[in-house]
Structures are given as structure tokens and as C-alpha cells.
Amino acid sequence: MLNPEFRIGAAGGFAALPDAPRANGAGGAGGSFGALYRELNAEVSRFIAQGDDAGGGLSPEAQVHRLQAGAVDAPSAEQQAWLARIAPLAEEAGRALGVAPEVLSAHAALESGWGQRPIRTEAGADSHNLFGLKATAAWRGDVAEVQTTEYEDGVAQPRRAGFRSYADAGSAFRDFAQLIGGSPRYQGALGTGGxxxxxxxxxxxxxxxxxxxxxxxxxxxxxxxAKGKR
Incomplete structure (x- = not known):
């Protein structure tokens, strides 16, 4: 299970990050966690006061610390229920890819609008395409043709494209894991943990x-x- 707080910028797993420093003594675990908290707080404060140009940008850990400090809302009850439904699928795919299941759940949530904005076929059926995978020439399954947005030189452009259509969410997760795990283009994503x-x-x-x-x-x-698991 995902720790209530974690550093997205720490490859290989989750690292606890307390809500506030703990008074367990400077030499103990609480002291080191408190020092980390104060360090990240100071970095975020400098960034806000001076901007990216002056501070060189936030570290990955501080970026997440800033998000978890209140810049994001916890998932709604409906979103939590959707996450619970896909959790076993995310765990299976996560083991295959070396990626934390919560990260894969976040990916599916981003692409599908938390399951509320599915890619639909011409007949209006749910394609169960949770990861926005397009139907390339090598795809032999069903296809859903929809309007989408592509970015060219940073500018959004409307496009008509074909997307893979699946029988269920499990098929979508398995196909995604096979694609990412087998493509040389995405090897950098493997083993990134949390x-x-x-x-x-x-x-x-x-x-x-x-x-x-x-x-x-x-x-x-x-x-x-992560905020929803506090």
C-alpha cells in the first residue's frame, strides 16, 4: 500500500515524509525526518519568494512536498471507489513493469478522467482504453475513432485519431504493460517504482x-x- 506521504522524485520506492517535524531528538529518526521537512519547506519558500530563475527550480522531492502541502485536493469518494476497482489490475501491471501500482493508477486517472471520460466507440460503448493508447498499424483489435488533441511545438492542435478498444479494463492494463515493457522507447520508465x-x-x-x-x-x-491515503 502507498505510504500516506511519499516523494515522487525518489526512484525505486516510496519514502515517508511527515506532516511536521517530530521531537524525538536530533539523533533519532524523528530528528532526521524533521530536518528533511524543514529543508524542503525552506526550498519551497525560496522558490515562491525568488522564482525559478533565482532558485534554479525545485528538486523533485520539493516539487512533491509543495503539492502535498495543499496545492492538490484528495480524490472524491467516487474517485476513491474507482481507484479501488482498478487497484488489483494496477498491482499486476506494476509487478511486471517495476512501477508502483499507485503510479499506474494515477496514469490511468489522468488519461481517463478518473474513469469518467472514457474513449467511446462510434456506437457509444466504452472502449476501456484507460491509457489513451492509439491503434497503430500493428494493432489487430477493435478501434474507436475520436477527436483528440496533439501538441506541435507546444501548440495544441485538434486531430481525429483511432484508439484501441478493449473488452474490459483488465485487457487494457495487460496490453499497456506489454507495450511499455516490450518497447525500447519506454525502457526508461521501467523500474521507476514510486x-x-x-x-x-x-x-x-x-x-x-x-x-x-x-x-x-x-x-x-x-x-x-497520496493525499487521499493520509
Missing amino acids: DALAYGRALQQGGYATDPAYADKLARVAAQI
């Missing part, structure tokens, strides 16, 4: 998404999920 920012950036670099803010958006959704 590092949602690194996972998103690796996908972006591999050409998974054209949105220049894609990795940041994914990390924000992951922070929402």
Missing part, C-alpha cells in the same frame, strides 16, 4: 505524449492519490 515524475518523463521522452506538461500533470494526480 517515482511518478521520472516515470512520466520517461514516457514523455519516448514519445508517449506530446503535451509538454504531461509528466507534471501525472505527478500532480499521483500527489492527489
